[in-house]
Amino acid sequence: MKKNVFFSVLLLINSFVNAQDRMSGRIWATRSEVIAQNGMACTSHPLSTQAAIEILQAGGSAIDAAIAANAMEGVVEPHMNGIGGDLFAMVWDAKTKKLYGLNASGRSPYTLTLEELKKRGLKHIPSTGPLPINVPGCVDGWFELHKKFGKLPMERILSHAINYARNGFPVHDELATSLAAVPRLYGQFPNVKEHYYPDGAVPKKGEIFKNPNLANTLEKIAKGGRDAFYKGEIPQIIETFMKKNGGFLTAKDFADHTSTWVEPVSTNYRGYDVWELPPNGQGITVLQMLNILEGYDFSKIPYGSTEHVHLFTEAKKLAFEDRAKYYADPEFAKIPVKSLISKEYAAERRKLINSDKAASRYDAGNPALKDGDTIFLTAADKDGNMIALIQSNYRGFGSGMMADGLGFMFQDRGEMYTLTEGENNTYAPHKRPFHTIIPAFITKDNKPFVSFGVMGGSFQPLGHVQIVMNIVDFGMNLQEAGDAPRLNHEGSSEPTGEKMTDGGVITMESGISYETIRGLMQKGHKVGYILGMYGGYQAIRVDADKKIYFGASDSRKDGHAAGF
Known part of the structure; x- marks a missing residue:
């Protein structure tokens, strides 16, 4: 009996050390991905x-x-x-x-x-x-x-x-x-x-x-x-x-x-095509942020470091100003989607970021000049069909x-809606409002790769970007990408009319080091911890060649990933 306990402890320590090695020294609670051949479902309730x-x-x-x-x-x-x-x-x-x-x-x-x-x-x-x-x-x-x-x-x-x-x-x-x-x-x-x-x-x-x-x-x-x-x-x-x-x-x-059946829109992030739906939702915020962040070499910027959090936050501030100004029901407003998610526009916006100092506010860009509490679930079947579905009250x-x-x-x-006249998202009868809920999909080499979503109102684009970066930039598997400590930025301008005036506040889950927090404060950021959690996450990854599915469900909630 004692021998079995001893070897169990050794195995636990070994798996813990391996997790540290995989994550370059970062430590947080996670669990295994679910793996199956014939089908997979990941939802927020068993x-x-x-x-x-x-x-x-x-x-x-x-x-x-x-x-x-x-x-x-x-x-x-x-x-x-x-x-x-x-x-x-x-x-x-x-x-x-x-x-x-x-x-x-x-x-x-x-x-x-x-x-x-x-x-x-x-x-x-x-x-x-x-x-x-x-x-x-x-x-x-x-x-x-x-x-x-x-x-x-x-x-x-x-x-x-x-x-x-x-x-x-x-x-x-x-x-x-x-x-x-x-x-x-x-x-x-x-x-x-x-x-x-x-x-x-x-x-x-x-x-x-x-x-x-x-x-x-x-x-x-x-x-x-x-x-x-x-x-x-x-x-x-x-x-x-x-x-x-x-x-x-x-x-x-x-x-x-x-x-309405719509054409998803995408940007390529370091070889991966990330797909979102066009407005009236906020999905293209994800693509704008990724385009800005692609200009930085995150192979040399550690996960959870001051530089990582700072650049992420500044990219968010920039994208959210455009979100507040442009996103709305496309039947009532002309939205320059193509320009907003272009690499050229991202390069212009990226120039506004000071690597040493937090911005108190940004103005929305002018891309048109260049242009002529929620649930997420995902499922996949034996034939290779996959769906990312999000639904909310x-x-x-x-x-x-x-x-x-x-x-x-x-x-x-x-x-x-905003009640300010003349805005893209101004209230009108028989009009769709600006929407926060967004499903996401990643393809690679024109093959399906990951269907995923992160719940949580205006946090959702930030959650999407963090998942993509965790997988692509920081080498996490599907479950680790969702369990990693999340960070949020609150106080940006909103489509309902609120304006960012003082730089907002970065809030984060436990797991981000005090060294990072001190560094952010030195750059002028306001920082706080969240009492609770951000969102919820479900995802399925497919190995199209081996025809195997990997499932993940957020450890923070009641969710469950299962396959057969």
């Missing part, structure tokens, strides 16, 4: 991953599996996502060897005008109540994806979510924490009490939570298709509820809703508004 794997094993495509997982996520993580929110996705289709992009975000109500919002004396759209609600795009997104890439019937795909909504599931750690805040944040809104704490108390960790109303809604969608959600009884229930409670969504808003559970008997809360994404 039951969602289980649903996806079961669909794959039944012969479903990666897209079927992702829809099943997303529906399950709306049941078990209602504080993050659900059918009251929006969806974006990128799909690698093995047959055509092409990457497809889907924008399934909703638009503002026809009947709510900028004049009405200003008449109320608002400087910003509030985050709760009826005003920040747009048409939910999630369900239409499911059916657009399924029509193009699905194999199994939707009744089969949604069966897991329907079952767990009807029969219940044990509340997990993260949901329990979020549920505890429901009375304070949403208790004043109709139907919330009856839904989240029908017995007078919010469910605690390990207690069974049921949502029969959501089960019924999902069942109608499974049987009646997307029109069951966007036409007929459900939108009529919603319109009646909104009129009764000061809202503006109508059945016409639902009937006129459409998703925006802030927590959403707006607080729950239509009678439907079992879900509406998103509050409309908070992201």
